[in-house]
Amino acid sequence: MSCESKQAAEPGQTPPVEAPTTTTDDNGKGKTPIANDGKEKKPITAELQQRLKALFDANPSWKDETKGLQPDKLQDYMTGKLEQMLITASGKNVKDMGQFKFWGTQPVPKFDEDDTDLPDGFIQDNDPGKVRQEPYPILDSFEWVTMDLTDDAQMEEVYALLCGHYVEDDNATFRFNYSKAFLNWALKAPGWLPQWHVGVRAKASRKLCAFISGIPVTVRVKGQLHRCPEINFLCVHKKLRSKRLTPVLIKEITRRCNLEDIWTAVYTAGIVIPKPVTSCRYFHRSIDWLKLYEVGFSPLPTYSTKQRQIEKYNLPDKTATEGLRKMEKKDVPEVHNLLDRYLKKFDIAPVFTEEEVEHWLLDKEEVVWSYVVEDSNTHKITDFFSFYSLESSVIQSSKHSVIKAAYLFYYASETAFEPGEDAKKHFKHRLNKLINDALIIAKMFKFDVFNCLTLLDNNLFIEDQKFGAGDGLLHYYLFNWRTKHINGGIKVDGKIDEERGSGVGLVML
Numbered sequence: 151m152s153c154e155s156k157q158a159a160e161p162g163q164t165p166p167v168e169a170p171t172t173t174t175d176d177n178g179k180g181k182t183p184i185a186n187d188g189k190e191k192k193p194i195t196a197e198l199q200q201r202l203k204a205l206f207d208a209n210p211s212w213k214d215e216t217k218g219l220q221p222d223k224l225q226d227y228m229t230g231k232l233e234q235m236l237i238t239a240s241g242k243n244v245k246d247m248g249q250f251k252f253w254g255t256q257p258v259p260k261f262d263e264d265d266t267d268l269p270d271g272f273i274q275d276n277d278p279g280k281v282r283q284e285p286y287p288i289l290d291s292f293e294w295v296t297m298d299l300t301d302d303a304q305m306e307e308v309y310a311l312l313c314g315h316y317v318e319d320d321n322a323t324f325r326f327n328y329s330k331a332f333l334n335w336a337l338k339a340p341g342w343l344p345q346w347h348v349g350v351r352a353k354a355s356r357k358l359c360a361f362i363s364g365i366p367v368t369v370r371v372k373g374q375l376h377r378c379p380e381i382n383f384l385c386v387h388k389k390l391r392s393k394r395l396t397p398v399l400i401k402e403i404t405r406r407c408n409l410e411d412i413w414t415a416v417y418t419a420g421i422v423i424p425k426p427v428t429s430c431r432y433f434h435r436s437i438d439w440l441k442l443y444e445v446g447f448s449p450l451p452t453y454s455t456k457q458r459q460i461e462k463y464n465l466p467d468k469t470a471t472e473g474l475r476k477m478e479k480k481d482v483p484e485v486h487n488l489l490d491r492y493l494k495k496f497d498i499a500p501v502f503t504e505e506e507v508e509h510w511l512l513d514k515e516e517v518v519w520s521y522v523v524e525d526s527n528t529h530k531i532t533d534f535f536s537f538y539s540l541e542s543s544v545i546q547s548s549k550h551s552v553i554k555a556a557y558l559f560y561y562a563s564e565t566a567f568e569p570g571e572d573a574k575k576h577f578k579h580r581l582n583k584l585i586n587d588a589l590i591i592a593k594m595f596k597f598d599v600f601n602c603l604t605l606l607d608n609n610l611f612i613e614d615q616k617f618g619a620g621d622g623l624l625h626y627y628l629f630n631w632r633t634k635h636i637n638g639g640i641k642v643d644g645k646i647d648e649e650r651g652s653g654v655g656l657v658m659l
């Protein structure tokens with residue numbers, strides 16, 4: 151969950167970077183503190199400077215960027231880096247490596263590790279013979295359960311736990327509200343394993359108190375295929391927080407994966423732990439600006455008025471792309487082929503089977519919307535786009551109880567493969583048209599806001615389509631796999647990197 155930054159810029163302008171001031175125990179995913187009003191800036195301490203230096207040393211591309219800079223410019227550059235680092239930390243205290251009591255013991259890269267000469271590969275040796283056969287010990291009054299999500303009553307329990315205790319923004323104003331239909335979609339992807347739906351119950355009350363899940367995915371990381379779990383929906387009941395239940399949940403799901411001879415995993419979080427392989431920034435496109443303003447999601451810029459803001463985000467009533475229609479089952483093979491080719495250009499991206507494309511993309515009422523463009527002459531599918539629905543409960547508003555958010559999911563277009571000098575320009579133009587139609591459709595379905603991250607080729611339309619910078623980042627992690635940092639589509643100063651684009655082709659729910 152990310153709110154529009156109070157520093158949101160006019161289209162065409164990039165938002166000023168601001169060091170967040172709040173500290174928080176918010177651990178969630180993509181949720182970000184509402185940006186501060188700029189009165190209080192986080193002081194640049196010697197400790198932060200030192201960490202910056204370590205990060206600087208670990209990122210050879212930063213060194214390339216500074217080659218030949220005069221000392222005063224270098225100072226500016228370093229300050230920009232530091233601000234970026236603070237943004238990366240989403241306003242939270244990034245701890246020193248030694249303070250990560252749990253993560254310091256796990257096969258993940260260290261913050262200050264110099265990976266310049268290290269090849270991609272496992273961080274630790276994997277020995278199936280050494281995998282613990284019995285579950286990890288847990289506090290006496292609790293027990294492990296495997297949630298049977300084919301049973302509606304158990305799905306309801308997972309839903310209720312997440313609904314009351316999952317990711318909130320730092321001000322506890324909004325909380326993700328994944329619907330049961332959404333969870334059915336997200337947790338029962340092709341090949342799902344019941345034992346990767348791990349719960350913790352209180353022995354006495356039988357109440358579900360914690361949950362963590364994995365679904366099998368195939369992810370390509372720079373040419374290397376991983377059949378591994380995508381870990382998600384880690385949640386501990388608010389009354390059980392800070393009791394070190396999380397490390398046990400993570401160790402238990404790791405054990406259950408190892409039992410399947412699986413040794414790597416992919417996951418995302420809004421917090422910084424050792425060590426993100428990439429970080430993408432959230433962007434928000436208001437659809438019902440007034441409502442977003444009333445619930446405190448979007449600010450009223452000082453240069454504007456409510457009326458002007460409403461007009462700014464106005465959208466046409468009808469889509470403009472010729473041949474645009476809802477995706478149907480018969481489109482699955484063509485969409486699969488198109489998406490498969492498109493995702494090859496990214497450093498980290500899923501590799502889908504046809505069955506997975508059908509599962510993830512074929513329209514599911516109130517969960518995922520997918521549209522294709524069919525060429526009227528050849529009847530070939532030339533483009534497609536999709537978005538999913540994720541509501542957030544508004545915790546503190548008398549006027550509105552939910553924000554209906556559409557999240558851009560996967561898309562692809564034949565124009566992405568055009569050769570020639572003007573290829574990027576054509577693709578940018580096409581993408582803008584498609585995304586504008588996606589916005590129009592989202593408006594038709596009464597969404598309040600349309601969200602995306604700086605992944606895929608989103609940087610080609612973010613500004614033109616009037617997306618405003620969010621105040622948080624989504625960090626991507628690989629468990630037990632070392633690879634050099636992947637470009638997350640943002641420059642060191644937090645602005646979008648249209649020139650280089652993004653190396654991220656994986657959209658996580």
Ligand SMILES: CCCCCCCCCCCCCC(=O)SCCNC(=O)CCNC(=O)[C@H](O)C(C)(C)COP(=O)(O)OP(=O)(O)OC[C@H]1O[C@@H](n2cnc3c(N)ncnc32)[C@H](O)[C@@H]1OP(=O)(O)O
Pocket residue numbers: 176177178179249250251252253254315316317318379381382383384385386387390391392393394395396397400403404407408412413414415416417418419420421423629630
């Ligand atoms: C081979 C297969 C491998 C499979 C496994 C791959 C790894 C999967 C990793 C999981 C991917 C999840 C992806 C998602 O679902 S991200 C969504 C996370 N969920 C939420 O934010 C929901 C609301 N919050 C909560 O439910 C709790 O605050 C949580 C459960 C997050 C922490 O509960 P609590 O606040 O009561 O903490 P604790 O006392 O139990 O434990 C403290 C330790 O936990 C570390 N911590 C805190 N938050 C996270 C976090 N989001 N990812 C990883 N680690 C996290 C923390 O650094 C500390 O370790 P260290 O600093 O001492 O080292």
